[in-house]
Amino acid sequence: MARLAAKAVSKTYGATKALRRGDLEVEAGEVHVLIGSNGSGKSTLCKIVAGSVRPDNGELLFEGHPMVVSGPNAARKIGIGIFYQELSLAPHRTVAENILLSDLPGGVFVDRKALNTKAQRYIDLFKNVTGDNFHAGAIVETLRPDQRQLVEIMKALSSEAPILIFDEPTSALDRAQVDRFFEILRELKDDGRSIVFISHRMDEIFALGDRVTVIRDGETVATKRIAETDAAEVIRLMVGGDETLTAAEPHQPTAVAATAKTVLAVDALSGDGFGNVSFNVAAGEILGLGGLHGQGQSAVLRALFGATPPTSGTVLLNDKALASSSPRATINRGLAYISGDRRRDGVIAGRPILENVTPVHALKQRLSLATPSSLREKAKPALEALRTKFAGFSHPIGSLSGGNQQKIVIARWLIDRPDVLLLDDPTKGIDLQAKTDLFQLIRKLAAEGMAIVLYSSEDAELLGNADRILVFNGGSVTRELTGADRTPFNLYQAAYEAA
Structure with missing residues (x-):
């Protein structure tokens, strides 16, 4: 039985069909990759699962039981954590405050020592790759883009959720940071966590994933075991045909003459x-x-x-x-x-x-x-x-x-x-x-x-x-x-x- 399942999920914004039919099944102890071209519906499907977008139709199941995700807080209570492609950090707060933002108490009386100690656990996961001036008390707006991205990853990890969704988490990271992050994800997988991972990088998909689901034009078109496919097949599934496909638009541009100025x-x-x-x-x-x-x-x-x-x-x-x-x-x-x-x-x-x-x-x-x-x-x-x-x-x-x-x-x-x-x-x-x-x-x-x-x-x-x-x-x-x-x-x- 799949730990998480989305069946025939759809979402429309006015005349735009962001997701026509999204299907996804994620097992315990696997890294499940989502791939598709820009605007194919990957992020929309993940946002629906995480409660930040409400679907128009379809069904969500957690360990075989129907679930209604009324919002991000409800998703966290169910056991779903997410890293958003658009970073959702509070720039004027510290690294520790951002990592634990969802659990941060209100008011002015915050036990800074306890907060920093708890956040340090997640900071230590990336020891030696965070770079200079990165610590629990650093203000987020002073950090480099790669460091801010690490804070967002740490924030998702701090949810300790059995299901973690990462929407293009490596886009601003350097190679050493990516390697360490992948080590962490493999450790989580071995502990039985379920990882949904969106990436455009073929090397990441085949280095990390167990299965891959391809979304094209708002619809899930295939799910394959990574060990049983290759990059060419994945690309063909994304395109919707074979290597001889020509341009989708009826107009075919005429090459400019070599003598043109x-x-x-x-x-x-x-x-x-x-x-x-x-x-x-x-x-x-x-x-x-x-x-x-x-x-x-x-x-x-x-x-x-x-x-x-x-x-x-x-x-x-x-x-x-x-x-x-x-x-x-x-x-x-x-x-x-x-x-x-x-x-x-x-x-x-x-x-x-x-x-x-x-x-x-x-x-x-x-x-x-x-x-x-x-x-x-x-x-x-x-x-x-x-x-x-x-x-x-x-x-x-x-x-x-x-x-x-x-x-x-x-x-x-x-x-x-x-x-x-x-x-x-x-x-x-x-x-x-x-x-x-x-x-x-x-x-x-x-x-x-x-x-x-x-x-x-x-x-x-x-x-x-x-x-x-x-x-x-x-x-x-x-x-x-x-x-x-x-x-x-x-x-x-x-x-x-x-x-």
Whole structure:
């Protein structure tokens, strides 16, 4: 009998089906790996089991008995602990307080000595790999990313739960830390604990797992014993076919002629989150940046734009050196940057649509004064090209849907055509029709000679639109896919096996 079972679990957010049918059975004394592409439903299934998300349908069983997980506290009482991919630490509290956060007493009277002594048990598990200045009394916000990740792992371990879920726990850890963590998990498995482990790294899956469950497009498609499968079969299950699969989108990009002028040349670029990245982009070319999420793709684009300037390397724009010292400087040289995080990098909250669509135009044209009517006339062609739906320029940006807000952000860069368009996961959180409109326009801009660099967390967007795809891992380019090599299998293989 499985210790934990999820049967036909589903979850929908509006029109988005995050999980169509999630099935999972976890035995006592095993490490059960969950794998699937970005957005396949892995994390949603785990959050449902851990009580932080309520399912729409389906059944959860603990040791054969139905269970209702009304929230995280209820899950902990049942015996389920979880490490969340998005760290849930209290930055102003100490390491010890964060490790024992769920059991921390209220009020100001806390027995610090007893608290630190109890937390030290979990800190000692990672002795010699935590790094400098890591101790029970250290404030979490002063720690490095890898140290904060260790605190989150320790917090999950402190639950002493018979079922532990780890959602990509090794993403920020170094090799020594990963090795020690795996030793701990093997010891827990030998003690009879059940471990659910989400990872994108094939080496981790085959080094640690006993069984693997593959989720594709929100549905559990297979469970295999690790000893009876291999990386190629797992990737085929994730893709949904064989190695000859072609791009999922109907549009097949046409390769840019070898004689096309190089617009952007990047050589040995390094910075925060990436190193020694080199590539060229020609006029009329869409260059895709692929690979698992957070492997340096966004960091490279932000560095080129000057949001986080690079530390070394050279960039040529139209054969002249580009100093990515600030966004203002790169905008004036002909770069445009569109982020999928429109709240952070896009919309000007609380302001009218006209003010949101025209600031780049005002900067590039050095406008000190301009009439609203003249600005409206400048903005209309770009908005119409994107089929933007809005009642009037004076309406607040917040009155629009997410997709139309993103169209406003994109349109602001197209009033005065840039030489290079940097797209940083631009369709994140927008509807299918808005995506379709955006990519139709992107292909049209490329056909007119614009150089475009596209990072997308959705593989189908890259396969359907990019002439070439550079696969990133660990902050560097590990493989280039061109022509007939641009298939889902090759993209998955490059991303996951490189990992």
